[in-house]
Amino acid sequence: MNRLNIFFVWKRCFSYKVLITILTIIIFGCFKSRDDEINEQIYATVNGIYLTESGLRAIVPKEFYERLTPEHKRKIVEEWINKELLYQEALRIGIDKEPEIQRLLLNSKQNLLSNEFLERELSNIKIPGENELKKYYEDNKEFFKLNAVEYRVRYALFDNSKDATSFFRKVKNSESFSNLA
Known part of the structure; x- marks a missing residue:
C-alpha cells in the first residue's frame, strides 16, 4: 500500500x-439517569414513571406555581396519578393504535403547532402607532377611495301608521328628510 x-x-x-x-x-x-431524577424531589411514581419537581412545574403555569399550598400540590399530584394510570391503561389495551385516535392525535398536533407558530410570528409584529397610521393613509389615499357608487340610507321609526303616512307625504312633496326627522 x-x-x-x-x-x-x-x-x-x-x-x-x-x-x-x-x-x-x-x-x-x-x-436522564435515575440518579438525576433522585436529585430532584419526586412527588409520585406510577409504574416507574416519576412526577418530579420539574414535572409538577410543567403542569402548573409559572405565575401560579409559587403560590401553591401543600394542599394544592397534593390535589395536583393525585390528579396526575389518576391521569397517568388511565393513560398507561389506554396504552396497554392499544387505544393509541386505533385509526380514529391516530387521526385525532395528528389533528391535535397540527392545531397545537400551527397555533404556536402563529403566536410566535404575531408576537414579532410591531403594532403601528397613530402617527404611523395617519402617514400611511396620507401616502396611500388612492387605496382608500371607493370605486363603487355610494348610497346613504336614512330611516325614521314611527309608533303608528298615521304618523308614517304623514311623514311619507311630506317627503314626497319635496320637504327635506333631515328637517322632518
Whole structure:
C-alpha cells in the first residue's frame, strides 16, 4: 500500500471513531439517569414513571406555581396519578393504535403547532402607532377611495301608521328628510 492509500484509510477510520464518539455522547446525554431524577424531589411514581419537581412545574403555569399550598400540590399530584394510570391503561389495551385516535392525535398536533407558530410570528409584529397610521393613509389615499357608487340610507321609526303616512307625504312633496326627522 502506498502512503496516499494509508492516509485515506487512516482518515476514514479516524472519521468513524469521531462520529461514533459524538453519537455516543449525544445518545447518552439524552437519557436522564435515575440518579438525576433522585436529585430532584419526586412527588409520585406510577409504574416507574416519576412526577418530579420539574414535572409538577410543567403542569402548573409559572405565575401560579409559587403560590401553591401543600394542599394544592397534593390535589395536583393525585390528579396526575389518576391521569397517568388511565393513560398507561389506554396504552396497554392499544387505544393509541386505533385509526380514529391516530387521526385525532395528528389533528391535535397540527392545531397545537400551527397555533404556536402563529403566536410566535404575531408576537414579532410591531403594532403601528397613530402617527404611523395617519402617514400611511396620507401616502396611500388612492387605496382608500371607493370605486363603487355610494348610497346613504336614512330611516325614521314611527309608533303608528298615521304618523308614517304623514311623514311619507311630506317627503314626497319635496320637504327635506333631515328637517322632518
